[in-house]
Amino acid sequence: MAELTMTSGRWDELTALLQDEQRLRSEFPKVADYLDMAPGLAGTGDDQVDAQFDLRFVHYMTGGHAVSQNPYWDxxxxxxxxxxxxxxxxxxxxxGSARLAYAQLLLQASYACAIPSPQTIAWVANFCTDRPIVELGAGRGYWAAQLARAGLSVDAYDSEPPDKTRNASFPKVAxxxxxxxxxxxxxxxxxxAEPADYVLVLCWPPGWGDTMSSEALTLFEEAGGERxxxxxxxxxxKTGNDAFFTALSARWRLESVDPHFVSWWTDADVAQGWVRA
Known part of the structure; x- marks a missing residue:
């Protein structure tokens, strides 16, 4: 495994931050939580692997846009x-490991439930065939940001935009x-304005009987949506409701599946491209 490399200046920044527990807790409370919890959780069994993960977690979670445009993936x-x-x-x-599972919870709340690898972003771009994108249930807009960086036109919407209202899945955190x-x-x-001349993106729509996914699909169909x-x-x-999957089976055709999609080992998510039958 290639070790993380960073400038001496960045090393100094991290060292100063980690040596000041009060500042770390104030400025990056979720990173502080992880560093408190991780030593007491079972890791992979390889101390070097665990240490490399911890370093990456701290570096990218505290570095913001200055160190990465896609920290989740990095x-x-x-x-x-x-x-x-x-x-x-x-x-x-x-x-997996208990330690990695705890990190997963923090990363999903910080960024997105699904992991946007560069290959998957490229797959989405190819499927869209130059059409604009509308993402419903966008959360923090993390996937929307990655798609926009790839040159796509993206409008993102959520019932609870995290910067404007309380969102239990994506809470405000220092x-x-x-x-x-x-x-x-x-x-x-x-x-x-109609018609729906865009590609609809649903990334981890809520499951457990929530009707969001089926309602979004119905609105898209009524507006003439095709992809x-x-x-x-x-x-x-964990995602979508039965009515959503029934509608897909009845009125849509699966055209593409991303073979390079990356998932957490605890999840069984996939990336699929559907077209109207």
């Missing part, structure tokens, strides 16, 4: 393993960006 990329035909972040162990791309509320989405990117688990998983 933190996890060296710990991606190909296993059973899937690319998963598990630190080299099929069962040291973290509320949003990575402008995220508008659903009132602004409702006044969009959909769905990132989440299959029917019966």
């Amino acid at each position: 933190i996890v990329e060296p710990f991606v393993i190909e296993e059973h035909g899937r690319r998963v972040v598990n630190g080299g162990r099929s069962e 040291g973290q960006a509320d949003v990575w791309h402008p995220v508008r509320d659903l009132t602004e989405f409702a006044i969009r 959909l990117v769905y990132i989440g688990e299959r029917k019966g998983g």
Whole structure:
């Protein structure tokens, strides 16, 4: 595994930060939480791997845009393993580790539930065929930011934009960006002009019977929408509701699946491109 390299100036910044516990707790409380908890949690069994992960976590979570435009990926990329035909972040162990699972929770709340690898962003861009994108349920707009950096036109919406209202999944936390791309509320989405000449992106729409995914798909169909990117688990998983998957089966055709999609080992999410049948 390639070790993280950084400038001497950045090393000095991190050293000063880590030596000042009060400042760390004040400026980056989630990083402080991780460093408090991690030593007491079972790791991968390889101290060097665990140490490299911790260093990446601290570096990218405290560096902001100055050190990376896609810190989520830069933190996890060296710990991606190909296993059973899937690319998963598990630190080299099929069962992962309690330490990595705790980091997963923090990273998903800080950035996004799904991991936007550069290959997946390229796959989305190819599927969109130069059409603009509308992402509903965009959270912090992290995926929207990565897609925009790839040259795509992206409008992001959420029922609870984290920079404007309380969002339980993406709470306001010191040291973290509320949003990575402008995220508008659903009132602004409702006044969009029809027809739907864009690609709809649904990334980890809520599951457990929540109707958000099926309602979004119905509105998209009624507006004449023809291309959909769905990132989440299959029917019966953590994302989407039964009505959503029933509608896909009845009126849509699966055109593309990203073979390089990266998932946490605890999840079974996929990236799919659908077109109207």
